[in-house]
Amino acid sequence: MANIELDIWRGEWGLASIDLECLKVLTYMKFIGVPVKVRESNNPFFTPKGRLPVMRDGRTVLTNFEEVVEHLKSLHYNTDVHLNSKEAAEASAFTQYLRDKLYPAYQYAWWVDEKNYNDVTRPTFAKCLRIPFNFFYPSRYQNAAKEMIDALYGEHTDLREIEKTIYSEAEKCLKTLSDRLGESEYFFGNRPSSFDAIVFAYLAPLVKAPFPNGTLSNHVKGTANLARFVARINQKNFRHVTDEYNKQNAKKQSTGSQSDREAANFPNQTRNKILAALFAAIAMTGYAVANGMFQELKDFEHSRDYNEMFENEEEDN
Template sequence: MSSLVAEAVQAEIGAYEPWPDNACLYQPYQVEQITFPDYATCLSVKTFLHMCSLDFHTELRINAEEMSPSGKVPFIHVGAFLVAELDPIIAFVNTRGFHLSRELNESERSEMRAYMALIENILVNAELYLAWVDETVSEEITKPRYGYVHPWPLNRLLPWQKQRSMKARLKSISWSNKTIDEVCEEVKTCCQALSEKLDNKQYFFGTRPTELDALVFGHLYTILTTRLPVSRFAVIVEGFSNLAAFCKRVEENFYKKFGREY
C-alpha cells in the first residue's frame, strides 16, 4: 500500500513538472569514440526514454565522462537536473509520473529487479572484460577508440588509466583472472535465464515493455551488432532465437517505426 501511495505522490509531482521539450542526453561521440560497454548503457537509457514516449535529443561530447555528475555515461539534462546512469534516470523519470512497470505487482517488480541485477552482474562485467581485459579487443578496438579524440600523449595515457581502473574493478569481483571461456559460460548462463523468462512473450512481463526490456535490448543489441575481432558473445546470443527476435522487435517498435537513430 505504501508503494502505491508513493507512486501517487510521484505522479502528482510529475503532473506539475511536465517533461520539457529540450531534454538532452549526453554521451561520447558514437562513431569514433564510444566503447561498446558504454554504447550498451547509452542504448539502454535511450530505449527506456523511448518506451516512456519522452522526447529528448542527443548531444555528443568528447568530454561526456568528465561532464557527467557520476563520471559515467550517459547522463541527461532535464530542466535544472543532471542525472547519470540508468537506475538514477529511471528513478528521476518516475518522479515525473512515468512508470513503465506501473502495472506489475510487488512480486513481479522484485523479479524484474532480480533480472536487472543479473544483467549488471554478468553482461556488464562480461562486456568490460572483453573490452579492457581481452588483449586483442583492448589493443585493436577499445584503447584506440577511447583515446581517439585526444592528442598525444593523452591518447595513450588516458586509455591506459581507464584500462587499469576497469581491471581493478573486475579484480575486486574476481573477474579479472577469468579465462575467455569462463566469461562466455557466464554470458551463456545469463542468456539462458533471460530466454526462459521471455519464453514466447512479446516482452518479459507480457505485452507491455518494462525497464528490464530496455536494459536487455541495450546490451543484447550491442553484442549482436558491434563488430569486434572476438565475436563469441554474439554467437552465444544468436543461439537463443527468442532473444534475437526480441531485439528485432524492440528495434522495429521503438526505432525503425519512428525513424529514430540508435
C-alpha cells in the same frame, strides 16, 4: 516540464550509442516517449562524474539509469505501471542477476580481451573523443575493467581460466533470459518495461560490435529469441539510426565496388595502353621503312663511323 537534455556516447554499427549505460537511458526514454534533446558528446571530462550519460532537466543533473528512472517517474513518465508486485520483484531480481553474471563478461569482452580492445573497443571510443582525451579515456576504462575482474577472480589468476569461467556464467545467464522471454515480445507482458531497456542495452552492443574474439557475441546471436528481441527493439525505437547506418554502409560498399572494378580493370587498361603503344610503334616503323628513313639513318651512321675512323688514323699519323 523543463526541456530534458541527454548527453551520450555516439552510436556505431547501427546502434544509437556504443555505451551500455547510455543505451539503457536512451532506450527507456524511447519506451516512455519523453521529449528529450539528445546530444552526442565527444568529451566526458567536464561531466559531473567524468562519464556518460548525463541527463539535465533544469537544475537537476543525473548520471545513472536508476536516478533517471526515478526522476522521470516523478514527472509521471513510467513504463513499469503495468507490472504487478510479483513481476516488479522478478524484474528487480533479474536486473541484479544480469549485474552479477552478465556485466563482468560484457566488460571482459569489451575491455579486457586484448584482441577485442585493440581492434574494436579502443579505436571506436577514441574516434568519439577529441585529442588528447582519445589517448586517455580508453586506457582508463580498460584499467577499471581489469581492476573489477581482478577483484572478482583474483589478481594472479590465469586469464584463460577467468575467461572460461566468466563466459560460462554469462551463457547460463543468457539461457535463463531466453527461457524467461520465450516467444513473447517483451519480458513482462505485451508492453516494454525498464527491464527490457536494460536487457536490450546489454545485448545490442554484443550483437552489433564486430569483435574478432566473439565468444560471448556469438552466443547472443545464436540464441534466436534474444537476437529477435534486439532486432525488434532496434527497429521499433531506433529505425532512423538503423536506416542511416544501412544507407551509409550501402554507399561505402558501392564506392568499394567501384574501386574494386577499377582495380580489376586496371590490368586490362594497362594491357590496352601497351598494345596501343606497340601498334603505334609498328605503324610508325612501317611508315619509316616505306620512306627509306632507315636507309638514310644507316648511311648517316656509317659515314659517322668512317669519319671517326679517319680522324683516328690522322691522329695516329
